[in-house]
Amino acid sequence: MNATTDWNALSDEDFRLLVRQFFREQYPEHLRYPKTRLRWAQIRDWYLMLSKKGWLAPAWPVEYGGMGLSPAKLMIFTEEGERRGVARAPDMGITMVGPLLIQHGSEAQKAYYLPKILSGEHIWCQGYSEPNAGSDLASLRTEAVLDGEHFVVNGQKTWTTLAQDATHIFLLVRTDKSAKKQEGISFLLADMSTPGIERRPIRNLAGHEEFCECFFHDVRVPRENIVGELNRGWTIAKALLGFERIFLGSPKQSQYAIARLEELIVHRGLTADAAFMDAYARLKLDLLDHMALYERFADQVRRGETLGPDVSMLKIIGTENYQRIAQLMLEAAGSAAGLVGDVELDGESFDWLTSYYNSRPATIYGGANEIQRNILATQLLGLKS
Amino acid sequence: MMANVEIDTDSDAQLRLLADSVQAFATKRLPLARARRLRRENPEFEAAMLAEMAGQGWTGLLIPESMGGFGLGFAEAAVIVEGLSAQLAPEPFVPVAVLGAGLLNAAAPGAQRDALLSGIADGSVMPACAWQDTQGGFDPAYPAFRARRAADGWIVEGEARFVRPGSGASTWLLVARTENGPVLFEAPLSAAGLDLSMEPQADGTALARVRAHGLCANEAMPLGADRLAAVLDQTLVMNAVELLALIRRMRSMTLEYLRTRVQFGKPIGSFQALQHRQVDLLLQEELTEAAVREAVAALDAGAPAARRTSLASRAKARAADAAMHTAREAIQMHGGIGVTDEYDLGLYVNRSLALAPWLGGARLHRQRWLALNPLQSVTES
Ligand SMILES: Cc1cc2nc3c(=O)[nH]c(=O)nc-3n(C[C@H](O)[C@H](O)[C@H](O)COP(=O)(O)OP(=O)(O)OC[C@H]3O[C@@H](n4cnc5c(N)ncnc54)[C@H](O)[C@@H]3O)c2cc1C
Numbered sequence: 001m002n003a004t005t006d007w008n009a010l011s012d013e014d015f016r017l018l019v020r021q022f023f024r025e026q027y028p029e030h031l032r033y034p035k036t037r038l039r040w041a042q043i044r045d046w047y048l049m050l051s052k053k054g055w056l057a058p059a060w061p062v063e064y065g066g067m068g069l070s071p072a073k074l075m076i077f078t079e080e081g082e083r084r085g086v087a088r089a090p091d092m093g094i095t096m097v098g099p100l101l102i103q104h105g106s107e108a109q110k111a112y113y114l115p116k117i118l119s120g121e122h123i124w125c126q127g128y129s130e131p132n133a134g135s136d137l138a139s140l141r142t143e144a145v146l147d148g149e150h151f152v153v154n155g156q157k158t159w160t161t162l163a164q165d166a167t168h169i170f171l172l173v174r175t176d177k178s179a180k181k182q183e184g185i186s187f188l189l190a191d192m193s194t195p196g197i198e199r200r201p202i203r204n205l206a207g208h209e210e211f212c213e214c215f216f217h218d219v220r221v222p223r224e225n226i227v228g229e230l231n232r233g234w235t236i237a238k239a240l241l242g243f244e245r246i247f248l249g250s251p252k253q254s255q256y257a258i259a260r261l262e263e264l265i266v267h268r269g270l271t272a273d274a275a276f277m278d279a280y281a282r283l284k285l286d287l288l289d290h291m292a293l294y295e296r297f298a299d300q301v302r303r304g305e306t307l308g309p310d311v312s313m314l315k316i317i318g319t320e321n322y323q324r325i326a327q328l329m330l331e332a333a334g335s336a337a338g339l340v341g342d343v344e345l346d347g348e349s350f351d352w353l354t355s356y357y358n359s360r361p362a363t364i365y366g367g368a369n370e371i372q373r374n375i376l377a378t379q380l381l382g383l384k385s
Numbered sequence: 386m387m388a389n390v391e392i393d394t395d396s397d398a399q400l401r402l403l404a405d406s407v408q409a410f411a412t413k414r415l416p417l418a419r420a421r422r423l424r425r426e427n428p429e430f431e432a433a434m435l436a437e438m439a440g441q442g443w444t445g446l447l448i449p450e451s452m453g454g455f456g457l458g459f460a461e462a463a464v465i466v467e468g469l470s471a472q473l474a475p476e477p478f479v480p481v482a483v484l485g486a487g488l489l490n491a492a493a494p495g496a497q498r499d500a501l502l503s504g505i506a507d508g509s510v511m512p513a514c515a516w517q518d519t520q521g522g523f524d525p526a527y528p529a530f531r532a533r534r535a536a537d538g539w540i541v542e543g544e545a546r547f548v549r550p551g552s553g554a555s556t557w558l559l560v561a562r563t564e565n566g567p568v569l570f571e572a573p574l575s576a577a578g579l580d581l582s583m584e585p586q587a588d589g590t591a592l593a594r595v596r597a598h599g600l601c602a603n604e605a606m607p608l609g610a611d612r613l614a615a616v617l618d619q620t621l622v623m624n625a626v627e628l629l630a631l632i633r634r635m636r637s638m639t640l641e642y643l644r645t646r647v648q649f650g651k652p653i654g655s656f657q658a659l660q661h662r663q664v665d666l667l668l669q670e671e672l673t674e675a676a677v678r679e680a681v682a683a684l685d686a687g688a689p690a691a692r693r694t695s696l697a698s699r700a701k702a703r704a705a706d707a708a709m710h711t712a713r714e715a716i717q718m719h720g721g722i723g724v725t726d727e728y729d730l731g732l733y734v735n736r737s738l739a740l741a742p743w744l745g746g747a748r749l750h751r752q753r754w755l756a757l758n759p760l761q762s763v764t765e766s
Pocket of ligand 1: 125126127128129131133134135136158159160161210211361364365366367368369370371374646648649653656658659717718719720721722724
């Protein structure tokens with residue numbers, strides 16, 4: 001089998017078994033279900049191995065080096081990865097920049113960037129949020145002013161996940177200050193090694209350097225690095241949300257967390273505690289119902305339909321359920337709940353605080369849940385704000 | 386306050402004076418930067434600072450005057466505990482000045498006991514008191530250690546966990562079961578037969594885990610079982626006071642943020658979705674404060690055991706749940722900055738994660754309350 005294999009010609013069942021076997025045989029045991037986002041140094045070998053196999057970009061069309069998977073096959077690929085506990089590689093290039101360029105990029109941009117994403121030469125990070133533009137992203141102020149053949153970029157981005165490992169950043173910048181908020185924004189690609197870009201890692205609550213602040217001081221970005229038309233970046237950025245939006249509402253984090261909770265319950269003998277078991281059952285049913293609802297949206301994706309604003313439901317349900325599971329894990333831990341890392345309880349070790357810490361920002365990033373609720377209220381229910 | 390409650394204006398004024406002096410001390414000597422600097426140090430507090438607090442008369446607050454203390458009550462202790470907790474002072478005030486002093490107060494008088502007590506009062510002694518077993522239950526009738534008589538003293542066995550302070554204590558106090566009820570042993574830090582390990586907590590402090598195997602002790606300080614239970618309840622209530630202080634701070638930081646953080650051209654506090662949630666935090670804070678106030682008053686009034694225990698568990702259950710709830714909401718309403726380490730909210734969140742489970746979490750204490758207040762007598766406490 002080589003890069004030109006037509007995976008879609010396989011039956012779903014055969015494809016699933018093939019993928020499952022590959023992950024089982026090739027994915028390193030010690031990287032399964034990592035507790036935090038892996039750094040490039042940790043995941044590099046796996047990334048390069050996927051790259052060599054041609055499996056790095058399952059969703060990209062074959063002509064650009066992807067697997068060209070149909071939505072249905074793509075779901076299977078993702079599910080099997082989750083099943084095995086395969087970590088997220090630094091995938092912003094694969095899930096965001098690649099699809100963006102394939103849709104809106106120039107031929108030159110496609111020819112230059114896509115192969116370098118696939119080879120692991122370019123690692124991308126996402127520069128949308130700013131200190132004063134979070135939920136209200138369209139109020140972003142980092143500006144790019146044309147000066148001959150370059151844009152000169154000044155401003156600051158923040159919460160840029162794993163920018164410390166990235167070689168490139170994709171940016172939303174203001175290119176017209178006089179236009180309405182959404183209409184003066186452009187989409188720019190920048191090399192992180194350009195003079196004038198500075199990054200400072202930020203530690204999270206658990207003490208990990210998860211994201212960065214990125215400062216731009218007179219950064220000269222070649223004019224041809226704009227994607228799409230000038231001042232039309234907002235539309236492009238929104239279009240990018242398309243398929244990925246379903247992953248924010250995936251039940252995978254909850255599934256993993258509830259499995260840990262179940263181990264803890266059995267180990268601590270809580271099955272005899274009726275009140276506790278009721279709390280557990282409630283969350284388990286929430287999860288099962290979330291999975292069932294997720295399937296409805298997944299079917300839509302498999303049929304190749306675009307998702308509507310109602311997909312926000314999945315994100316709210318999934319992330320909040322995840323948080324409640326993590327919270328119940330603390331309750332199961334009792335007096336030991338405040339201990340960090342692998343905690344020994346009667347000869348076995350458990351780590352509940354990592355789930356707690358990981359579950360907190362899930363309701364904030366990717367559009368905070370309050371914003372998702374606003375979307376549902378206005379766009380789905382037709383309530384005026 | 387209710388009109389039919391007699392207000393002791395004298396002690397009210399005294400409490401206010403004490404609160405002012407704690408506040409003045411905390412502002413000057415306990416900036417948050419200090420708490421930040423000391424976390425994950427070993428020990429994570431400064432003995433000199435605890436000595437300074439002793440100099441203010443605080444560590445001896447609950448110790449009788451005959452032993453160099455002040456013989457004051459829990460209302461006064463609560464004022465100090467709240468002031469220190471609000472500034473995240475890592476000094477183990479509750480473990481030393483409430484639990485340690487309380488256990489020794491409860492023990493039969495004797496030279497060793499008296500010396501330890503006056504040591505706590507003057508700041509030279511900082512005991513780490515081990516009594517809770519590795520399961521983390523809360524049952525004064527089953528302290529973690531067992532002791533039996535030997536030729537010239539006692540042999541102590543067992544394992545305790547969740548001991549504050551984990552490191553930096555000056556001596557060990559072990560609570561053990563004997564045929565004649567609970568006793569207290571003092572053991573030096575380096576005693577043969579004591580194994581020690583540290584378990585790091587979310588807030589950068591550590592709890593000790595202590596194993597005694599064939600530890601020889603010569604003097605046992607007898608403790609009445611009921612007096613031991615009372616001290617543990619007192620500690621529980623002061624732990625709830627610590628949590629109340631965290632709740633207050635997290636809520637006020639969040640309120641301030643809602644007022645000043647602008648998105649969509651207005652302060653986010655103008656969004657009703659957040660307003661209502663901030664109001665809910667206020668309700669929880671008020672419920673916590675009410676539960677804690679009632680429990681503190683019952684301690685000072687020497688309430689009967691069942692009522693005291695009911696109130697202690699009730700206060701702890703409320704405070705632990707409210708602290709965890711407030712922490713979660715505070716993070717959410719802060720958005721991205723709420724999950725960063727550099728923003729001070731995180732220090733309070735992590736302290737809540739450490740203090741809410743200490744001596745048992747909300748669930749355990751609701752069950753303990755229920756055992757004392759079965760359905761037919763639900764109106765009693
Ligand atoms: C772990 C993590 C990783 C991230 N990674 C990236 C990244 O790689 N690249 C990137 O560009 N960004 C990233 N972000 C940023 C993320 O997208 C923002 O944090 C998010 O959009 C919220 O913005 P904010 O933090 O400024 O909060 P704010 O917008 O200040 O919101 C604060 C609170 O107010 C609420 N609120 C705001 N507006 C309303 C409203 N109209 N109605 C009701 N409530 C409202 C919010 O929901 C939130 O609870 C990341 C964030 C986190 C936490």
